[in-house]
Amino acid sequence: MPSYNAAFYASTIFAYLIHSVAANTCSQVGALGLNIKRSPSIEYLTEQNNYWSTGCGALKPACILYPKTANEVSAIVQVLHDNNETFAVKSGGHNPNEGFASIQGGPLISTKELNEVTFDSTSMTVRVGPGNDWEDIHKALQDTGVTVVGGRIGEVGVGGYVVGGGLSFLSAEYGWAANNVVEFEVVLANATVVTASSKSHPDLYKALKGGGNNYGIVTAYTMVAHPIGQIWGGNLMFSGDKAPQMLAAVRNFTENYPDEKAGIIMTAELTALGAVDIWIMFLFYDGPTPPPGVFDMFTNIGPIVNNCKTRSYYDLLKYNDFAVVKGSIYTITTETVPLPSFENGAEVMGAIYNNWRNTTKGILGVAGVIGSIAFQPIPKRLARKARELGGDLIDLDDDVDRIVIEFNYSYLFDIDDKTVDQATQQLYKGTRNLVTGFQQSGKLPDAYLPLFMNDWCESYFRQDYFARLRTADFARGVRDQYDPSGFFRDRTKGWKL
The missing domain is CATH 3.30.465.10 (Uridine Diphospho-n-acetylenolpyruvylglucosamine Reductase; domain 3)
Known part of the structure; x- marks a missing residue:
């Protein structure tokens, strides 16, 4: 019992000190005249509600700092140096990994006012x-x-x-x-x-x-x-039983990329208790209408919905916000796959899809769960263009075409965190194992396969992004x-x- 009490008091004192340091940072930044909000102000609560994942919003910062200039950010960094504490920086709040752009007890720097x-x-x-x-x-x-x-x-x-x-x-x-x-x-x-x-x-x-x-x-x-002028875009929707055709089409589109002005995201969705089982495609063309044949491999499958039309780029991106499921906890993970040949495409793509589908079926009892897989082509021409423009840390070569695959779960309650975490690990680890196995059997080419950090999709917090970068x-x-x-x-x- 004495050792327990000692540990208890030590942890209590540590928690108090951490809170005091955070409070001191908040007070010091406030004394500089910078914009600062604390709970339960409307601004504080609004910021906390502006995360894609409620798991991030559930973390409560000691205060939220709103710098308006680089010099104000500099002043905040100097205060943080003096107080030696953990902090977070938030832009749009899309990243679902808890603590990456959210924080419990420390100061949160919101870039909301850096909106030039x-x-x-x-x-x-x-x-x-x-x-x-x-x-x-x-x-x-x-x-x-x-x-x-x-x-x-x-x-x-x-x-x-x-x-x-x-x-x-x-x-x-x-x-x-x-x-x-x-x-x-x-x-x-x-x-x-x-x-x-x-x-x-x-x-x-x-x-x-x-x-x-x-x-x-x-x-x-x-x-x-x-x-840019008027663009063309929207969605195609297909029934869930179209998987073989959809997988073949996205493979062929990636290899024979028909037009550099074209872009797609191809997703499949499963919801709680199997109530929804569909494919949703996001299509884009940088022009008022795509030339004949650009998207034929998809439209020929027979979508049950086609709402693609000519519109402004802003209108399309604003419309695409429907894909954000509000009020849910998110996990997102990715893997990068070298494009299989036409001969091996059905086997390879089918195995990856089935790993997602079987794993997701195993957790469809989780309250409010939506499982999604997204296929995102990374053609050789993208890698060439990136290098022509000076390169980057991702450092893709144009030896092979690739597909970045995103796996996404959203669900309602944190009591299911462990279940969903295990399923998320099965998605990226299972996909990685499949890729390695197919490479060993000669059904996939050896290739440099970095993870993808950020966009529609993120790497999972358990994945080692930098270990995959050359x-x-x-x-x-x-x-x-x-x-x-x-x-x-x-x-x-x-x-x-």
Whole structure:
């Protein structure tokens, strides 16, 4: 009993000290005149409700800080240095990994007020702040005749998306979103504000393109502006029994990528007790109508719904927000698969799909569960375009076509966290084992298969993102140069080197 009491009192004192430090940070930042909100203010509660996953919103920060400039972010970082505590930075709140953009008890830095959208027609660039969602940016640019390479759902935030690489409907045409960044304005671990570009801090510039939150807090992105007019897009829906045709079609589309202006996401959905069993496709074409034949391999299967039409890019991204299921806990994980040959396609694609389907059927009793698998083509032309634009940490080669596969569960109650966690692990581990087995049998090519950090999909917190990057040594060296004390490594959660 005495040892128990000692442990109890020690833990109580530790918790008190942590709370006191957080409270001190909140007070010190408030004393600087910066915008700060605490519970139960409306702003605080609204921010906490603005996570895609309620599991993240359930974590309660001691306060929420709203810097409006890079210098204010710098001031916050300096206070955090002095108080030596854990913190988090939030952009759109899309990442479902708890603690990555959310925090219990510590300060949360919201980038909401860093919401600049400025088009410079002379340089053909757009300066955007990390506090924007992509629909905010496209709405602001609607009448300019230009766009930037960004997310495929309007409610996805800018911040984490870009430093994770950023897969876009425009990526086959223009590369990852990160390849389209001309400059990063970033607050470093020592609280200095620098501009990272191909000419200034070029090593940091490259590391930020796929390096996540390891190097600093980005306060602005200057991105290439691309011309755009009316686009075409929407959804096709198919019954669940169309799996063989759908899998064959996405394989063929990826290998024979018909047009760099085209983009797709192909998903299958299963819901609690098997009430819904469907395929939903997201289609995009950078033009008012796609040429004949671009999407025929899908439309020939016979969709039960086809709402694709000519519209503005903003309208499409805003419409795609329907895919966000509010009021649920999320887990998301990914795997990268080399494209199988036509001869082996049915076996390989079918095995991956069946692993998802069988695993998901095993948890359909979980309250409110929705299971989703998404197939996202990464054609060779995307890899070539990324390299032409200076490269990034992902460092794809064009030796093979690839498909990034996302697995997504949403469900209602945290009592099911363990069950869903086990199923999520079975999805990415099972897929990885299938890929390895097919490579050993010669049914899949050996290939470099990095994980994908951020976009519509994320790696799961249990996955080791950097272990799968062949640029990890470079990334680590840049981190050690710009954050030698491990400020972001030790004080924030995320995928760390």
